[in-house]
Amino acid sequence: MKSFASDNWSGVCPEIMETLQKVNNEGHIPAYGELDDPVTLSAITRFKEHFGQQSEIFFVYNGTAANVLGVQHLMRPYEAIISAHTAHMNEDECGAPEKISGSKIYTIETEDGKIKPNDVKPFLRSIGFQHHSQPKVISISQVTETGTVYSREEISVLAGFAHSNNMYLHVDGARIANAAVALGTSFKEMITNTGVDVLSFGGTKNGLMFGEVVVFLKPELAKDFEYSRKQNMQLHSKMRFIAAQFERYLTDGLWKKNASTANQMAHLLAAELQKIPQVELTHDVTANGVFVKLPEEIIPKLQKHYYFHVWNPDISEVRLMCSWDTTRKDIDGFIDALMMELLNNEQM
Amino acid sequence: MKSFASDNWSGVCPEIMETLQKVNNEGHIPAYGELDDPVTLSAITRFKEHFGQQSEIFFVYNGTAANVLGVQHLMRPYEAIISAHTAHMNEDECGAPEKISGSKIYTIETEDGKIKPNDVKPFLRSIGFQHHSQPKVISISQVTETGTVYSREEISVLAGFAHSNNMYLHVDGARIANAAVALGTSFKEMITNTGVDVLSFGGTKNGLMFGEVVVFLKPELAKDFEYSRKQNMQLHSKMRFIAAQFERYLTDGLWKKNASTANQMAHLLAAELQKIPQVELTHDVTANGVFVKLPEEIIPKLQKHYYFHVWNPDISEVRLMCSWDTTRKDIDGFIDALMMELLNNEQM
């Protein structure tokens, strides 16, 4: 059964499964990526091709850890993160940033999940005032939690603004591949060249089994991060199984293939939904998420065919996520089920 | 190439690889073990068969997390953990318990890595004295870091002592399967029936790819642990891939088969080593680790044939770990290499 609940309801793509099998066949390999474990070194080399030789690469277990540890490393507890109120870090990590880093999050209300320098400016007033947390890291999500995508120009402007105010720019890239496909850009153009300081590079939502990557774009920021990773319980012993996945992911455009499928299916789904008068798109579709208002009564019925999450119950808005394994047939099936439920609803 | 460095240098056993492939083929499955994900539920059921119906089961990523989060849930920051000085928690987690839980660790010097009630008693003096961390959790490792194994009776006595002093007993079971095989006992007899409160149940060192389990033996102790797991960055999205491994691991005695191999190979290795006059065993072999003193000069040379870790450089002691995939041929090869290096050494 397929769903549109989240891109982490899907399994692992065949190329990655094959890679896991292959790297398992290599017998004994040093644990923890230590002692020049060739699998880990090779994956790091691949990352440096995508992000530049100066980048520093650390594998962790999941996106929450990549976000929290990446940001924490750039700040002290009396410094603050600034993010959109809708940011995963603020909304969906059960207070992990606060507990793990000890830092406060200043949040910004947004229309579309994206923040701009002008949104951040009011917080600069706190600089130098000892009673206030000191703004230190601006964190954005690319793709945002509402499915929108920052342009390279927008990222570049935010990075410049951050740096000119003695702050850093972090990017939560749980869906960074979908953003790169949406923008038609490379990771280097979108992240390294725009001046981003640290990136949470995700893969699990795009066909991997587990693992996430903290990418420091400037080597001096990465100093001693290995100790932080260990202390924060994110150092995997059989490291090869994370490293090998990412090496394969960044080879022969696998990341792009998977994300392209997901994005295309989302566009197709949106196009079909727009034909239906009872359905209203709430955000433009750029990556692999489709946000629509549906008649409230049909939601639970439709969820029985294809599960999806209600996003904002106050306005009957739902989120439909496409994945690397979503097919045209899934779209057709969903549209059919929706039409049927709409019809049933009207007949009642 | 094989090594005796650690049981996490080995790969994943074939049964688990097959399971991962199989559970991947099941299409979409709810993330985070939510919405009655059948794979997660089924694995939990299997655990309850082994540990009792009242046990509560939570999957996390690794052993450090299982230790720290399991213990943290039973205490407040002003309460203390009591462990052997050699405990992994104290020695090899880069300060994770202190940072994540905020608690102090009181440590005990031991001969063999095992602690007894009499070792803990001096710390009871701190109870009620507001300037001292209050003893709350006794943590033991089963197998210990020096390869020794607590008997069921010893665990039972420690649990009783803990409870009669308003404390809890935690077991770091990174190698719990090796201990069960060594003792010829079930998990229930060794853990549930002895009165243990919380167990870190490991699998990665015995043939799994990733994942560890926090097992609360008393349901009231588990209350709200799901939030702690999430906040501490240990909730996996594609949960099925941890759950399925453990379900398979606990089925048809796979855990026992793997651990038996490792233990047998360690005994075989020890038997061979004891025949060599220049080699001295420093601990009895009960599980899958062999600790011996070697002539200092040959260590780096021998490591080039089969890598292993120096355990105590002051006395030229090394640790040789056997794994689920160690074979008689590996033992023979190691002994041959050792003999050759000893010979070379004497001729110099």
Added chain:
Amino acid sequence: MKSFASDNWSGVCPEIMETLQKVNNEGHIPAYGELDDPVTLSAITRFKEHFGQQSEIFFVYNGTAANVLGVQHLMRPYEAIISAHTAHMNEDECGAPEKISGSKIYTIETEDGKIKPNDVKPFLRSIGFQHHSQPKVISISQVTETGTVYSREEISVLAGFAHSNNMYLHVDGARIANAAVALGTSFKEMITNTGVDVLSFGGTKNGLMFGEVVVFLKPELAKDFEYSRKQNMQLHSKMRFIAAQFERYLTDGLWKKNASTANQMAHLLAAELQKIPQVELTHDVTANGVFVKLPEEIIPKLQKHYYFHVWNPDISEVRLMCSWDTTRKDIDGFIDALMMELLNNEQM
């Protein structure tokens, strides 16, 4: 020179200075309030007269500590505080609650600094959802940061709402005496009888030198708090000097005398200000703070006569705080200076 900057710019009232001198003359007294230090015991007895015999009393150093430690003791790090966005805890403690307790703060935008059950309700949706911090403590300020005062009925309703949702109610009482005077009520009627769980009882802003009190209204909530106080660096060695101040403060209505003066002076100041057309009150005056809009140009000039803080620069709003030592002459002097600056301003 006098100011209207804050009630902590004033010194210590004569009765307290005399008490400090007296308790100093008593020679040696056990440190840390231990060994039945009679001064500490006596102060605790006095508190119990005001708050009920079941209350539990702990002296700490300042208001931030009383807030953070009082609240922290009622929750785990994955649980959340809910407060007005303007709360001192959220705005002016440099992220202390987040760092010290590890908890997230959910904030509410308010008109007047006061929150109602309906403001809290949306956060209840997070209960049981493992990705969200779990609401646990509602924290209100009495007097609020905008000078308003909750009625006993309002506190009682909030406490009932909290309890019926498995939450607690905390009151930041940095200016609790001013509130009691404003409401014409006792502490017991306002706090104990309304169902409050923990109170930060302040005195420094009302004539004391240092010290603040965590008052648990229900003894079971106070369990082990002495260890938390010590671990969080808030246990004073020469405890008698905090205890004696509070005993005197709660004797012969000293708290009431000081707070009455401050409140009366605020009302007088407000009455005078309302006569001036260029001045606009932004909040009703109930306790000892007066919030007004002034012509922007005169603010820095007027601050040279009598210093005060700009509250909201966007609307040229300032805060004028009266203290236990504010006199009618101070009010007259301020009004004269204001009139002069208004005149100068118009002539320019």
Added chain:
Amino acid sequence: MKSFASDNWSGVCPEIMETLQKVNNEGHIPAYGELDDPVTLSAITRFKEHFGQQSEIFFVYNGTAANVLGVQHLMRPYEAIISAHTAHMNEDECGAPEKISGSKIYTIETEDGKIKPNDVKPFLRSIGFQHHSQPKVISISQVTETGTVYSREEISVLAGFAHSNNMYLHVDGARIANAAVALGTSFKEMITNTGVDVLSFGGTKNGLMFGEVVVFLKPELAKDFEYSRKQNMQLHSKMRFIAAQFERYLTDGLWKKNASTANQMAHLLAAELQKIPQVELTHDVTANGVFVKLPEEIIPKLQKHYYFHVWNPDISEVRLMCSWDTTRKDIDGFIDALMMELLNNEQM
């Protein structure tokens, strides 16, 4: 009644009481040491005279806070403190360093409470090993908890050792004045010139009411400490009352007068005790503490005359602390009581 329990059982010396009265008479003064509060500025100036112009001065509430915050500012949570096992920080702060800084403490067993570079060396092996907390701050107590005193040479050697290993040296100076008197040295010679990085400068044990000082000897280490102090709940609002005490303390040799009295009385007490055959000194007396073994039976009886703490119950060792207000008459009274109890004991 006098005691020999601790130098914090005594009250406040007359000069300080007078100063508190005087600074209270100055009317309104900016809170938090802000806006160029002249009292705070003047106290800082005085400190710079004693420690050098480059030193940076921060007032906090107590010694635990000075220790924890001073050390925390020099390290990240994955870095470790190294101290004697007997250090106050390790033994008597209820786990504050671990909770507040997140760091581990590596401890050293000592004869006399003093550590030497050779004691620290074994911990250097952990440097660069990602599973171990990274040694970062060596912390010593001057006077130590067993009453001994480091020579300037010893401090200098430790500082050099720390710096040459990329570490810092912290001094817990709860009794720093007693040490300076014992060594016949200035603070500058003992602390600044020996290369110490950060000092907890105590006064409460030597005649003050409350307050302690974090002295950074190198300005770059102090950067942003004001935010840490606030976030960790150690910023006093009526700052003048801490600042004025310390200014007076450092003026006209008050610190020296008080400490000299305490030290002299300790020497006198020790001299008298050495005349008694049933009493055995366990440490040389250098500062204001005397450690002796007494016949076990008489301890509780003697405590009723003059209270004191049992230090090591296993060997019937007690600690007798002298204070700024201890007199020859107190010594005589204590010796008389001791002789009487010894006599009674023998007659039983």
